[in-house]
Amino acid sequence: MSDPTPRRQFLGRLPLPERAFLADALRAETVGGILLLCAAVVALVWANAWPAGYQSVLDRTIGPSAPLHLDLSLDTWAKDGLLAVFFFVAGVELKRELVSGELRDPRAAALPVVAAVCGVALPAAVYALVNLGPGGEPAGWAIPTATDIAFALGVLAVVGSHLPSSLRAFLLTLAVVDDLIAILIIAIFYSHGIKLWALGLAVLGLGLFYLLHRKRVHGWYLYLPLAFVIWALMHESGIHATVAGVAMGLMLRCTKDPGEQHSPAEHIEHLVRPFSAGFCVPVFALFAAGVSIGPSAIGQVFTQASPLGVVLGLLVGKTVGIFGGTWLAARFTRAELNPELEWSDLFAVAVLAGIGFTVSLLISELAFPDDHALAERDKAAVLVGSLICAVVAAVLLRLRNRSYRRIHEEEQAEW
Template sequence: MSNSPGQDDADPRGRATRAASEFARYLRTETTGGIILLVATAIALLLANSGLADFYRAVRDTELGPEFLHLNLTVGTWAKDGLLALFFFVVGLELKRELVVGELSQLRKAALPVLAAIGGMIVPAVIALAVAWGEPGYEKAWAIPMATDIAFALGVLAVTASALPTGARVFLLSLAVVDDLGAILVIAIVFTAGFDLVAAAVAVAALALYAYLQHRRVRAWWLYVPLAVITWVAVHSTGIHATIAGVALGLLTRVRPDDGEERAPSVRLEHRLQPWSAGLAVPVFALFAAGISVNGEALGAVFTNPIPLAVMAGLVGGKLIGIFGASWLAVRLGLAGRPDGVYWRDIAALAVLGGVGFTVSLLIAELALPPDAAEEAKAAVLIASAFASLAAAALLLRRGRAHRLADDLST
């Protein structure tokens, strides 16, 4: 039988147990999603570099949908604007839960991952901007290495770091959630093409109605689904990237259960939608976004042109310097404390893992650059993410052995 909110408040152990259970479930889902995402990426690369390349691009560029409200989009754009809205809805749910009842709701615990995430966004952006300065597209390309991919990062962590303390995993998850919020703000502010006031008014009205229905404890899915579609179409028509609709709806969803209510709406929706997000939406997006040509000429461009070099420098070097540096500075200045049992070498390994940009970095590359330059930037994202994941895996395996040895010596 589930505890009521009052019982949880009175019993910190019960609340901690439920939080740990939620985290374990999230980790399992994202780990599976990371594997599916990796498979989808491999298929995309194989298709784009085989005799089926023309067929692959023809499918990706096929237009579907009515011209009304500019919804005659390509299959690739539907994956980017439509399916990723589901991914960002789940991110919004997780962010709301973390802010209200999770790790980010307690200032002392939230300070370290929040400051680490900020450092992990600012430093890569500054490095990328410095490397690419003056090149066509540098004005927006700096945003590409700012993101950390939750699915890939947690997948690597689950496979390689079972011996690390729970605090290390919670630190990475909280950091990635804040990182996603930063990416969402960048997408909303930097990549807004024009602004339609009428569509914005419709979007605001739809979101207000959603919030009102949540406040009134309405549970009719047949009201929420059309309302979510209306919100997405309206946000798409405003000129703001359509995935912002998903985030907004997630943030407006109720996260505290009422008396006698087994689970809050946000938890119910996460349980139902997260497998679809991690197992379908993100892999399909990767299937159409990661299909880039890999040959000598293309690889030569990646390692010689300033934009892809900026992306790789930002993800590989910038994330490590930003996350570790901000964490060290926050602890040194007394603004935050390290999680129990987590050492600086653990945080350094997690900072390297933060360089796995992937999903959101691929999205920003498509938004920031024209097609040819975007292809090079996406290749840089894939190369940097692969390097970061392999380097982090080696470091985390070593840290896991160190923690197991310490546990054996203490018993």
């Protein structure tokens, strides 16, 4: 007799309820952060246990050489291609914040925007000061300026069960503005040999993308090929290809038409975020985080100017920049800290924002394209600095969470 129970094929397509559960899990900040951390650990183990094999995978070339020179290494596909999806989601988040989030109200947005700007400027200044002397490498000034939104929100979600929701909103707004500044830095300072014909065609493609969206034309089979062409032209132009991702994200409509349950931006982000968090960013981390972590490599992080500047920029520059900038803005302008928050909460978040993983690793490669060894040392510094910030911030947030939990329990007892 045949077995009436259906057998699930190994590695086959999951049933719809399980696929929905997996997609929802990948939208959670904690799951995305855990996957990112696991990918980084795998990369470190792989690169240190079998460096030749790891490098051979990174250098493997795939893609057509004509007409747009897309015969790229897997490493380049990860940092130029997969991260474009990550920045597309960041662009959608920024657009949503501008239309219906914290950035819509200038008074509410003032403090996190000031925090983001100061949280970029101070780390760059710290890096520059450390690298003033002989042997310094000023080209890496932008490495410690970026906050990793996935890791930071993941840590906050894990340790902050009783923290005010406004603290997450502050961190999210800060991180979104931080991502926008990072994109501008990459586009302006780390794009070389601009090909105007390719850039012009990419801009025309973006115009067509916007026009189709504006005219309410639907169909993924139109937008997906068009998005790839825009990305390829942007890559060919010499502008970093991730700019195409954030540009398309910013073009999506965040308001609902009559009869729509969700805006196009919300709907598309809901579909793309699991792919970004569950595949794109972890694969990028797998290819970017594989650096030597032997005793000599760790020693160089704290003894050489460029990696030391990265660590101090993330730990000191981010903390002082975000906390100090916010305090000065609240002290000398009409901007006010949310009444739900204490300054100690903000200090903990300022330390947390020093986690500069994804974009910092990308800028490490862009800053030193001809000095692989220095890029690797700065990547190690990003990992070390981010780890220190994550641990210190987790302790501080845990203490604040304990205080809020005690207040909550006292209020419950009174009732």
